[in-house]
């Protein structure tokens with residue numbers, strides 16, 4: 001299959017690109033290379049004859065038309081987005097432009113391409129979205145997000161992703177574009193940009209800096225290992241039913257405080273401090289405005305209809321992730337100088 005992957009120089013997109021090439025798919029990676037991008041994430045496939053890179057902005061409709069005409073993809077996996085909630089609080093405009101207008105541009109360019117090709121039934125427009133569109137869950141472990149949970153986004157980021165989900169469904173209902181959607185929980189793993197919680201904790205711990213926990217650390221997330229997620233996404237683009245959405249979760253709910261303590265324990269074993277534990281560096285800081293209390297995915301649909309389950313527990317995935325950061329300082333060190341990284345963002349409200 002020839003896949004057009006947007007955002008393939010980012011965290012999840014690059015995992016999709018690496019896995020798709022490894023499985024023999026042709027991949028065109030379309031990415032604007034914003035502050036969050038890193039071409040080193042796809043260096044392992046850059047020389048493959050199956051791989052092509054196109055630097056383009058999804059806000060630039062003419063560039064998208066050219067890329068669709070030049071490559072004639074069989075399917076689109078649309079991941080390009082502004083993805084950091086804290087940045088969406090300080091500057092929502094980029095999230096509206098890229099996540100909503102950019103998705104609209106992608107849909108229109110894909111629709112024109114699909115029509116030129118004679119509306120092939122096998123074409124897919126796969127929109128990669130987030131469980132944050134469903135809002136916040138109560139503490140009751142029996143209550144989880146399903147594909148029919150009403151949308152209730154709370155942050156500029158999640159509202160922009162909810163809007164883009166609605167556009168994708170509308171292009172299916174109105175124009176017949178063969179779409180599939182996925183809404184996943186929090187990802188973690190190798191190549192995670194060092195402004196997100198898990199890499200911040202690992203890198204601050206190693207640097208002897210405070211480990212910031214927003215609020216009291218009781219917020220619960222359902223952690224999904226990024227390589228498991230990439231595997232699920234390729235399954236959905238190949239086997240998912242047209243017009244259907246699938247929730248993808250890691251079946252690994254943890255409070256932020258539990259997660260950070262686990263990371264500290266792994267670091268205590270792998271890179272012991274001269275005295276004490278990394279957990280001594282934990283510091284509670286002002287909470288994020290509108291911080292959702294709990295996210296948890298009911299993965300019943302993707303499990304029963306497509307036979308997919310995550311392959312690792314959060315403890316196994318965190319162990320691999322910590323080891324990856326210990327082994328890849330040359331990857332993360334230069335990223336610490338990028339704009340906003342290492343600063344507390346998103347406290348204005």
Ligand SMILES: NC(=O)c1ccc[n+]([C@@H]2O[C@H](COP(=O)([O-])OP(=O)(O)OC[C@H]3O[C@@H](n4cnc5c(N)ncnc54)[C@H](O)[C@@H]3O)[C@@H](O)[C@H]2O)c1
Nearest residue numbers: 007009010011012032033034036037057058080081130187
């Ligand atoms: N990280 C998570 O835990 C998570 C969870 C649920 C859903 N998602 C969704 O998955 C997708 C990928 O997330 P990620 O964490 O890999 O994000 P990321 O920030 O690591 O990567 C985003 C990529 O998109 C590119 N991009 C941004 N704006 C662009 C534009 N205007 N034109 C072209 N390229 C542009 C960036 O250069 C970057 O390479 C996003 O759509 C996000 O909403 C992420």
